[in-house]
Amino acid sequence: MRVHPNKRAIRVLGIAESFRKGDSRSVLAGVVMRSDLVVDGVCLGRATVGGDDATSSIVSMNRRLDRKDVNAIMLSGCIISHYNIVDVDAVAEKTGRPVICLTYRESAGIEEAIRLRFEDPAGKLARYRALEERTRVALRTGQTVYARLASISELDALRVIESFTLQGGVPEPVRLAKLLAHGVRASGQAFA
Numbered sequence: 001m002r003v004h005p006n007k008r009a010i011r012v013l014g015i016a017e018s019f020r021k022g023d024s025r026s027v028l029a030g031v032v033m034r035s036d037l038v039v040d041g042v043c044l045g046r047a048t049v050g051g052d053d054a055t056s057s058i059v060s061m062n063r064r065l066d067r068k069d070v071n072a073i074m075l076s077g078c079i080i081s082h083y084n085i086v087d088v089d090a091v092a093e094k095t096g097r098p099v100i101c102l103t104y105r106e107s108a109g110i111e112e113a114i115r116l117r118f119e120d121p122a123g124k125l126a127r128y129r130a131l132e133e134r135t136r137v138a139l140r141t142g143q144t145v146y147a148r149l150a151s152i153s154e155l156d157a158l159r160v161i162e163s164f165t166l167q168g169g170v171p172e173p174v175r176l177a178k179l180l181a182h183g184v185r186a187s188g189q190a191f192a
Helices: 054-065 088-095 111-117 122-130 154-163 172-187
Strands: 011-018 025-034 039-048 072-076 099-103 135-138 144-150
Touching: 011 054, 011 172, 025 054, 025 172, 039 054, 039 172, 054 072, 054 088, 072 088, 072 154, 072 172, 088 099, 088 144, 099 154, 111 122, 135 154, 144 154
Parallel strands: 011 072, 072 099
Antiparallel strands: 011 025, 025 039, 099 144, 135 144
């Protein structure tokens, strides 16, 4: 699917997570937002803290939404829930949508942390090393974000990010998804 960032009211599915130390599962929340900043849908999911199910959880959230009008998926991080690594390319392939995965600061990498945390780190290290390098993106707000992209050009990704960023460096779909995930987790309500 090709993204047309100049199209009026494109839709993005923003996904973010929330968990607390000691939780075995994190809450994933998704917010469908139009580029005119109207919220057009929400969904929830789960990921295992320290697990390997983040990619399948995100794909499942997209499938449950059953929205043909979502033009791209925007993720707040691809290493979530204490090293549950999202395969950005697999999300794009399985959903048929371009993916923009954002982080908000520079990092020297997490290989050493993975080695220290996991008894058999080979699988996680392979998934981490398979991730594309991050692209530094300077926004018109003066902030910098770092993006891993799948099935979208850097120029189109910049246009999409800026279409959804009012201030600072966090686009509204992932900002609202983070608030929703935090609210659901804080409420203590269980969901399937």
